Amino acid sequence: MIVKANDFISFLKKVDKEKIDGFSEVIVPAKPKYSTNGHTYFHRISEDNEIVLDSFRTVDPIKILFYLVRESMNSEKTRNTKRIIVGVKQCDLKALELTDIALINKNFIDPGYKHWRENTLIISSDCGEIGENCSCNLMDGKPYPGKGFDINISSIYDNYFLQAGSPGGEKFLVTMSSHIGFETCKDVDTSEIQKKREKIFASLEERNLSLRAKRDFINLKLSDLELWKDESTSCVGCGACTNICPTCYCLILNDETEAQEFMKVRSYDSCQWNGYARVAGGGTPRPKMFERFRNRYLCKYLYMKSNFGLYGCTGCGRCTEACPGKISFMKVVKNTAENFSEVAQ
Amino acid sequence: MNQFNQEVAEPIVNPYEVVPAEVYEVIQESPLIKTLRLKPERKFPFKTGQFIELTIPGIGEGPFTPSSSHFIDETLDVTVMKTGFVTEYVHKVKIGDIVGLRGPYGSHYPLEKFEGKDLLILGGGCGLAPLRSLFLTLLHEVEKYNSITFYAGAKTPKDCIYKDEVTGWRKYPKVKFIRSVDVVPEGEEWNEDVGVVTVLLKQLNIDPENNPAVVCGPPIMMKFGTLDLLKYGYKEENLYLSMEKKMYCGFGQCRHCVIGPYFACKDGPVFTYNQIKDEEEIWD
Known part of the structure; x- marks a missing residue:
């Protein structure tokens, strides 16, 4: 199915304004006016923002729209919006595949995440450019979606080629065709x-x-600890990498009980922080920075793989982009995976 | 929502939900340890060895293993040592106060594997809390087990907990309950064993080949207790360790309690030694 790019964008604006099919919010990758580097951020669709559908992934990871930075676990009041997210890239779809298993499974369902997943239509799009740190190909990814979308769009000249990937997507295309x-x-x-x-x-x-x-x-685990110390010298433990990673979902619960109603508020935690998993008496599992640094890599490549059958890295490159210590994630992986000695075993 | 290959159960209750519970008794077990006896708003069933999250409203929560028998679901005992921020507030709780409970979470002791066996329970300090739960649960159906040997350690006589119950426990014919303290400070009376709890293993008269042992206590005791039992001839798969460490959310989401690919909260807290022996830093 092919539609003119302008018509498609106008239709999305109309959906947002007129709540077509019950969707009351359309979120798109948008380039802020001040941006000079082509970076985009998820924004509600509006006349003010330049909508960019066929560049590379947004600065924000997809998780901020499904697994909110800070969310009360009691109230369902704030969660009544049906919405569409447009321009999701393959790396983020892959991240959702992992968080779907982690947050909705037979032992545990995160009510907030489940709500947003069920009430969001995902319109993904092919990457038309590659970002400075894009490296999905290193994690068996492709710069275009294969699965996990309701509709995918591929830009072709001034048109979009639309492909449904789910019954919800087909239904939406039918609605669109009447407009x-x-x-x-x-x-x-x-x-x-x-x-x-x-x-x-x-x-x-x-x-x-x-x-x-x-x-x-597995060499990441076998490699010499001295190597990890070297790799982590410029790490300050700020946690930017985990907060921006689309598959990191570690949480802390704050007790914000008032009066007699118990209230738990969930927000992001980071295994890079010294206080992570600190227990009564002051014990922490990984007191040294290089241990915490190493843990993130082992988690992504070994623990998550064993927990979910998927690598925790989708190659989006956001951690490298966010790092104030200019640490390249993929370089560390290469160095530690390849430079281990037989002696270290 | 898109379909991925995963098994999704019927929606369970909100896993973050807190059940209010009223404190109906507070027992000062030792200078640092108190037992709170709680009456939850609704029945709160659990299996011995599983843990709960105890919330002090507005302060925070911490993981504790109930110390009462799992045959009782209307009330619940929680034994807590004062050791940090939340536990300081736990110790301030008074009769009539409302606290919160989440759970129960994690694995439990496999009672069916203890049937007909000579069970050894080795514990120290506040590690006796889950072991009391196990012990009381076993006593409920004591005829199912061949014998129960319980070695309990404490730092000094003053630090011994569940003092008032010991006499009653010792009356059971199949039960051997032996205590040891590390040191007896001057002025304190003690006519039972002295030395770290593992010295009691010298008295042990159980065939280690086919019998199970349960260990819970401070990390250092867990380590040396486990190593001594292995030396004595216990099999790795028959050693049950309560790895009560760093549990936080209770359902494997926060990833605080990972032991390699395992979660203490979800795959544990009860592990057999052969499950986790190859993981890093298990005794920390």
């Missing part, structure tokens, strides 16, 4: 999309060639 005109897809168009995808992927491959690590991630 704007469609053209049937011609063969030449799809091959053009495929060519574009391949081109982007090839440039990613080329750019990240030097960062590709051997795939024995």
